[in-house]
Amino acid sequence: MRPSRRLVALVLALAAATVLIGVFRLDGGVMAGALWAVLVVVAICDLALSHAAKTLQVEADLPSTGYVGHTVTLDGRIASRRRSLPRRIEIRLTHDGKLAPETETSIETPRPGQAEVAFRLALVLRERGVGHLSRLSLRYGSALGLFEVLPTWPLDLSIEIVPDVAPVLNGEIQSQMLPLLDGLKDMKLRGEGSEFHQLRDFQPGMDPRSIDWKRSARMRDLVARETRAERNHQIILSVDSGHLMAERIGKLRKLDHAINASLALTWAGALGGDNVGFFNFASRPQQFIPPRPGRRAFGHVQKRSIELEAETAETNHTLGLTHLNGVLNRRSLVVVFSDFVDSVTAELLVENLAVIARQHLVLYVVLRDPELDSLMRPTDISMGRIAEAVSARQMLQERQAVLDRLRRLGILCLDTTPDRLTAGLISRYIDIKSQELI
Amino acid sequence: MSDNPAQTSRSGPAPFLVVGALLLAGLLLLVTQSGILSDRQVDRSPIGVQALGAWLDANDIAATNSHPRLSPAVADLSFRVLPLYDTNLVRFDADRDGDPADAETMRDITAANLRTKLDEIPTLVLLPKWNGAMIETEVAHEQSLIPLARIEALTRQLDLAGVEMVRGVAEFYEDRQGGHDLALFHAQVFNPSTLPDGCRAEVPYGLGALVASCTLAGANHRAYFASDPDILNNHGLAVADNAAYAVRLLTDLRGTDANPIYIDRSPDLLTRMDRVDERQEYDRGFEELERFFEYPFTLFWAALLIVLAMLFWRGALRFGPLRQAAGQGRNISKRAAIAAKARLLRLSGNDGRMVSDFVRAQLQDLAHRSFGRDLGSEAEARFLALLARRDPDLARDFGASARNLIDNAPGMAPVQLNRALGQYHSLLTKVVEHHGPV
Numbered sequence: 001m002r003p004s005r006r007l008v009a010l011v012l013a014l015a016a017a018t019v020l021i022g023v024f025r026l027d028g029g030v031m032a033g034a035l036w037a038v039l040v041v042v043a044i045c046d047l048a049l050s051h052a053a054k055t056l057q058v059e060a061d062l063p064s065t066g067y068v069g070h071t072v073t074l075d076g077r078i079a080s081r082r083r084s085l086p087r088r089i090e091i092r093l094t095h096d097g098k099l100a101p102e103t104e105t106s107i108e109t110p111r112p113g114q115a116e117v118a119f120r121l122a123l124v125l126r127e128r129g130v131g132h133l134s135r136l137s138l139r140y141g142s143a144l145g146l147f148e149v150l151p152t153w154p155l156d157l158s159i160e161i162v163p164d165v166a167p168v169l170n171g172e173i174q175s176q177m178l179p180l181l182d183g184l185k186d187m188k189l190r191g192e193g194s195e196f197h198q199l200r201d202f203q204p205g206m207d208p209r210s211i212d213w214k215r216s217a218r219m220r221d222l223v224a225r226e227t228r229a230e231r232n233h234q235i236i237l238s239v240d241s242g243h244l245m246a247e248r249i250g251k252l253r254k255l256d257h258a259i260n261a262s263l264a265l266t267w268a269g270a271l272g273g274d275n276v277g278f279f280n281f282a283s284r285p286q287q288f289i290p291p292r293p294g295r296r297a298f299g300h301v302q303k304r305s306i307e308l309e310a311e312t313a314e315t316n317h318t319l320g321l322t323h324l325n326g327v328l329n330r331r332s333l334v335v336v337f338s339d340f341v342d343s344v345t346a347e348l349l350v351e352n353l354a355v356i357a358r359q360h361l362v363l364y365v366v367l368r369d370p371e372l373d374s375l376m377r378p379t380d381i382s383m384g385r386i387a388e389a390v391s392a393r394q395m396l397q398e399r400q401a402v403l404d405r406l407r408r409l410g411i412l413c414l415d416t417t418p419d420r421l422t423a424g425l426i427s428r429y430i431d432i433k434s435q436e437l438i
Numbered sequence: 439m440s441d442n443p444a445q446t447s448r449s450g451p452a453p454f455l456v457v458g459a460l461l462l463a464g465l466l467l468l469v470t471q472s473g474i475l476s477d478r479q480v481d482r483s484p485i486g487v488q489a490l491g492a493w494l495d496a497n498d499i500a501a502t503n504s505h506p507r508l509s510p511a512v513a514d515l516s517f518r519v520l521p522l523y524d525t526n527l528v529r530f531d532a533d534r535d536g537d538p539a540d541a542e543t544m545r546d547i548t549a550a551n552l553r554t555k556l557d558e559i560p561t562l563v564l565l566p567k568w569n570g571a572m573i574e575t576e577v578a579h580e581q582s583l584i585p586l587a588r589i590e591a592l593t594r595q596l597d598l599a600g601v602e603m604v605r606g607v608a609e610f611y612e613d614r615q616g617g618h619d620l621a622l623f624h625a626q627v628f629n630p631s632t633l634p635d636g637c638r639a640e641v642p643y644g645l646g647a648l649v650a651s652c653t654l655a656g657a658n659h660r661a662y663f664a665s666d667p668d669i670l671n672n673h674g675l676a677v678a679d680n681a682a683y684a685v686r687l688l689t690d691l692r693g694t695d696a697n698p699i700y701i702d703r704s705p706d707l708l709t710r711m712d713r714v715d716e717r718q719e720y721d722r723g724f725e726e727l728e729r730f731f732e733y734p735f736t737l738f739w740a741a742l743l744i745v746l747a748m749l750f751w752r753g754a755l756r757f758g759p760l761r762q763a764a765g766q767g768r769n770i771s772k773r774a775a776i777a778a779k780a781r782l783l784r785l786s787g788n789d790g791r792m793v794s795d796f797v798r799a800q801l802q803d804l805a806h807r808s809f810g811r812d813l814g815s816e817a818e819a820r821f822l823a824l825l826a827r828r829d830p831d832l833a834r835d836f837g838a839s840a841r842n843l844i845d846n847a848p849g850m851a852p853v854q855l856n857r858a859l860g861q862y863h864s865l866l867t868k869v870v871e872h873h874g875p876v
Contacts, residue, residue, distance in 0.1 A: 002755040003748050011748045015741035022734030032737050036744070092758030105758070139757045150757050247772065375776060377803075381863045383789055386796045387780035393799055395776065 001053075007043070007146040014039060043146055050142035053151035055081045058136060062157040066125045067164040068260070069252045071102065074121040074133070074157075078108070085110040085117055086140035086149075094135035098127040098161055124251060125161045128259070128306055133157040163305050164260040167422055168267040168298075176426045177271045199223045231273030233438045234291045234332035235429075236360075237262040237301065238279045238324055241286070241308055242315030244339040247369075249418050254367050257418045258337035259305040261365070264422045265335065266301050268429055270294020277332075278304055281320025283313035288327055321352040328360065333438050335363045335425075342395070346402045354409045361438050363412040363428060366403070370417050372396055480523060480544045481703055483573040484673035487521050487564075490684070491701050493675060497685045500698035509708045516695035517688065518561040520552075520702045521667055525566055525588045527552060527595045541570035542584050547705035549595060554707055559700070560659045562649070562691060563596070564667035565589060567626050578623050578673070580608055589626075596663070597652070598637065602629035603665060604646050612678060613643050616686055620648075621678035626666040641687065649687070662691055790848035790855060797843045797862065804869070828872060836865040 003011075014035055021028035060076035078089065089108045093101055102122040110117040125131060137152045167173050202211055202222035210224040239245075239262060245255040252260075262278070269276040270293070277291035278301045289300050315338065324334070334356060340346035353362055375392040378385035403413045412432070416424045432438060481488045494501035502510055523544035530546050555561055566589065571582040586603045593601050606625040613620050620643065627646025630639045639647030640662065648669065651660040668674030675681045688699055731739070783792055798818075805817035808824055818840075826833035839862045847855060 003752045008748055008752060011745055015745045018737050018741040022737040026733075029733060029737065032741075090757070094759040097762070135759070137758045148757070150755055369772065371773070372776075377800075381859050383784065383792075384780065386793060386859075387783040388776055390792055390796050390799070391776050391779035391783060394779070395772075 001147050001149050004141060004146055004148045010039060010146070042144065046142045046144040046146045049144070050147065050149065051080065051082065051084075051086050051140070053138075053149055056085075056138070056151060057081070058138070058153045060133075060136060060155055060157065062123075062133060062159050064158075065160045065162055066131075067166055068125050068128050068161050068256050069164055070166070071122050071124050072159065074123055076119045076121070076136070077116060078119065078138070079116040083115055084113050085115060087112070088140060089117070090139040091119060091121065092137045092139075093121065093123075093133055093155075094137065095123075096132045096134075098125065098129050098131035099133065099159070100124045100126050125159070126251065127253070128161050128163060128256060128308075131159045131161050133159075163256070163263050163302065165263050165267075165302065167264050173264055173267045173426060174271060176423065177268055177430065179430065197226045200226050233274045233433075234277065234328070234330060235265070235269045235274050236277045236279055236291065236324065236328065236332050236334045237265060238281070238321075238334055238336045238338075239305075239308070240315050240317075240320070240336070240338035241280055241282045241310050242338075243310065243312050244315065244341065245337075246310035246312075247339075249367060249369050249371075252418065253310065254339060254418075255308065255310045257367055257421055258365070259308065261421045261425050262335075262337065263298070263302060263305065265425055265429060266294060266298045268426050270298060272429070272433055274333075276301065279320075279324050279327075280304070280308060281315070281317075281323070282311040283316050283319075285320050285323035288324070291332070317349045317352050321356050325356050325359070331438065332360050333363060333429075333432060334360045335365060337365045339366060340399075340402060342398045343402050350402065350405055350409070353406060353411050357409060357411050361412070361432065363414060363432070364403075364406055365414045365416075365421070365425060366399075367421065368399075368415055368417050479573060482672075484576055484578070485521075485523075485568045485572050485667065485671050487519065487671055487701055487703065489672045489675055490519065490670055493681055494685065494688070494699060499685065499689065500696070502698045502700050504700065504702050504704040506704065509706075510698075510700070512558050512708050514697055515559055515700040516697035517692035518555065518559050518700045518702050519564070519670060519688070520555060520561050521564040521671065522547065522552075522566050522592070524705075525584060525592050527592070537570075539569070539571040539574045542566070542588060544570060544573065545703075545705055551705060551707055552596075555702065556654055556661045557657050558708070560662070560692065561702075562662040562664055562670075562688070564664045564670060565592065565626075567624075567667050580624070583624060586626075593663075598634060598650075598663065600632055600634055601637075601650075602632040603627070604629055606644075610677070611644060615641060615643070615648075615683055618679035618683040618686065620669070620680060620683050622666050622668050622674070622680075623677075625668075628663075628665045640691075649691075788848070789852065790850055793855060793859060794844050794847040797840050797847070800866070801840055801844075825869065825872075832865070832868055832872070836862075836869055839865050 017035060018032045021032045025031065057079045058076065059079075060074055062074050063072050066072040074093070076091075078085065087109065089110070091106045091108065092104065095101070100123065102124060106119065106121055108117050108119050123131075123133075133155045135152050136155050137150065139148055139150055141148055199212060199215060200223065202216075202224045206224055210226070212223055212225045216222045239255070239258050241255055245258065246253050248254075249257065266276045266278075272294070274294060275291035276294050276297040278287075278289040278297070280286040280288075287304060289297070289304060291297070292300065317338070321336075328334075336353065338349065340349055353364060356362055372392050372395065376389050376396065378389050399415075403415055406413050412428065414421075414424055414428055480486050488503075491501045491503045502515065524547050525542045527547065527549040529543075530548075552563075556563070566584055568578070568582050569584050572578065575582070583605070586605055589603055590601070593599070593603070604627050606622070608624060610621045610623050611625040622643075625643065627643050627648055628639070628650050630642070630647045630650075633639065633647070633650055634652070637650050637652040639649070640651050641647065641649040643666075646665070648666060649662055649664050651662045654661050664670070666674075668677075669680060669687070670684050675684060692699060729735070801818045801821065805813055805821040808821055809817070813820060822833050822837045825836065839858070843858055843862055847858070850858065
């Protein structure tokens with residue numbers, strides 16, 4: 001409990017009155033004392049009429065797991081052993097850095113006579129790991145508004161924050177892969193892949209070159225060969241966890257965006273019949289999970305990615321990518337999630353990607369910050385804004401120059417915003433499969 | 439358009455210039471009006487007495503040089519050496535406006551101040567001999583001598599009425615005094631027979647008297663007058679045995695008093711005015727302090743304590759957790775880098791080139807959105823042609839405004855640039871409305 005602003009204002013006013021009494025009256029001690037006594041009596045009455053914190057009961061519940069970047073709800077209940085609750089209750093949570101309430105203070109306004117109120121607080125899951133809620137604090141005013149009562153309750157609630165696999169679970173990846181799986185996608189190459197899939201009865205409109213004449217003669221009817229995209233390719237997800245990947249874009253860090261997209265691609269690879277491996281590097285090479293058939297790989301990648309944290313050191317691309325090149329024994333699709341600051345610091349990255357691209361197909365994925373785009377296109381034209389726009393454009397141009405150089409080296413690049421990353425990556429994977437680039 | 443950073447950067451050096459100018463003016467005023475420089479010049483010149491103090495110190499005779507702002511107590515001094523650089527004690531600043539070389543008054547002193555100085559302690563007054571030319575040229579020439587008539591007029595103001603001065607020819611005249619060879623150029627002596635009553639010759643020199651002493655009315659000591667200042671001044675001390683004789687002369691004249699000899703180069707008095715009634719001794723005891731704890735102060739203290747206690751109580755309790763530090767380094771680094779670069783762009787003072795670059799980039803951006811990248815130099819023309827098919831007037835105005843800024847912005851004045859930018863922005867808004875976001 002602490003004095004409210006109203007009480008502080010009253011005390012200041014009484015102090016001013018006391019000074020005036022002291023200045024203008026020779027025997028004003030009694031009068032000043034009486035004024036203060038009135039205030040004390042009013043304050044005591046206020047306390048007697050107010051809801052005591054002991055009469056309140058608080059319960060709260062938090063889901064045990066949640067996806068990073070998503071919002072979960074803390075459901076709770078405030079009940080009073082007396083017949084009513086204070087008219088206005090403010091709620092704040094003490095939490096660690098992995099969680100963040102959407103609003104710092106939420107306000108509940110129970111109806112008069114209501115002895116119980118339920119509250120729902122939205123929490124944004126900002127980082128992977130175990131988020132912890134340690135304390136719930138309430139604030140409500142006393143009956144006359146002279147005091148603020150500040151009771152707190154220890155909560156000790158935890159939530160395991162895991163990479164976002166919602167697109168996997170809700171079928172989003174599967175539906176995106178359907179064109180490849182069921183041949184609905186408009187393939188650039190005739191025959192929808194080079195691997196034999198099955199024989200079908202020839203229907204008018206089908207490509208006559210797909211007719212398998214030998215089997216047609218044997219069956220005395222026209223049958224066509226149906227092919228599909230090749231399977232059992234190796235996909236290596238190579239995630240940089242250096243300090244640049246700790247930059248936050250939107251709600252999440254770049255590393256979290258990369259991990260979410262990696263898991264989505266792992267699932268897509270499983271659906272596409274490919275083997276998926278995982279590699280992580282920062283200042284030095286870290287764990288390498290060898291390629292496995294997709295669904296088995298998913299569990300391993302998910303487990304490894306939960307533990308993955310961004311380092312504070314700079315990434316050593318030479319060490320990381322050379323190590324990867326050494327452990328790969330057959331041509332693979334290497335998806336590199338990494339970042340760079342400018343064309344000078346990207347030199348080593350370009351050189352090493354060029355080396356690895358001699359044997360493998362490299363897809364370089366880099367996240368674009370939408371804030372830079374908004375800076376580049378200011379809505380008001382002041383000199384300060386123009387200077388920011390010019391400097392943001394220079395930064396983006398340097399970035400573009402590096403990506404152009406990579407493209408000229410035959411490296412595929414995906415430069416996209418976080419919200420389009422997963423869909424863009426899956427789409428690019430389907431293109432690679434359908435064009436048989438691997 | 440708001441342009442605060444520009445205003446701030448432009449008004450940056452102005453206050454410093456004003457402060458610098460004021461400081462310079464103050465220093466100039468101090469130097470020119472206070473006469474500090476000319477005073478020092480006199481003291482360091484051949485006719486100054488700066489060397490005397492050092493010489494006496496070297497001979498273990500305590501000496502104190504006068505200071506422009508610090509004055510020793512008269513009781514702490516034994517004897518005063520007072521060189522006169524004023525030929526008329528009743529006229530102030532007579533020769534300052536003329537040629538410094540002809541000046542006979544280098545340092546004004548009033549008759550009243552001189553009389554007070556003579557009354558305070560035994561004093562040896564060095565009568566003037568050389569004019570300003572001696573200071574300027576540092577050559578002892580006949581023409582640098584002050585006419586004897588002027589010096590005799592000065593002696594009348596010194597209550598030495600009727601005394602005659604005799605001056606030697608243009609060569610050193612040597613005489614032996616107290617075992618030392620005393621040499622003076624154009625030696626200037628009193629005619630002993632013309633000394634008034636109450637005066638007597640203290641140091642004979644040739645046929646005249648070099649130092650005479652006179653009784654002062656109302657004082658219990660005598661005043662000494664040296665007819666030739668060269669026995670003690672900078673150039674005289676370096677000649678023959680003058681320096682050794684100077685020590686002996688001053689030792690003899692001051693007698694047994696061991697206090698320092700005061701070399702008085704200031705026309706001001708040591709004590710300007712004796713105000714005995716200003717200083718009052720107060721007896722401060724605990725009663726004075728106790729009055730702060732009697733009525734009405736008790737009321738004031740009580741009110742103050744209550745207010746402080748209330749504010750401390752309110753400030754000590756917090757509702758909810760501590761707030762996180764705003765913006766962690768990694769998350770704001772890119773934004774900070776852009777802001778810093780933008781600021782450097784502004785500080786470089788090339789607003790025009792920056793605007794030109796910005797407009798060109800915006801046009802290219804519009805063209806890229808319409809036709810894709812890699813259009814090269816044709817991008818702007820193709821976009822304007824596209825716009826012209828939809829709205830010819832708007833395309834003409836927008837193209838002209840953009841081209842004007844691209845070509846001429848570097849040479850535009852800030853006001854003109856702002857106006858042209860405003861026009862460009864309003865046209866751009868119309869283009870975007872027709873054509874989609876930029």
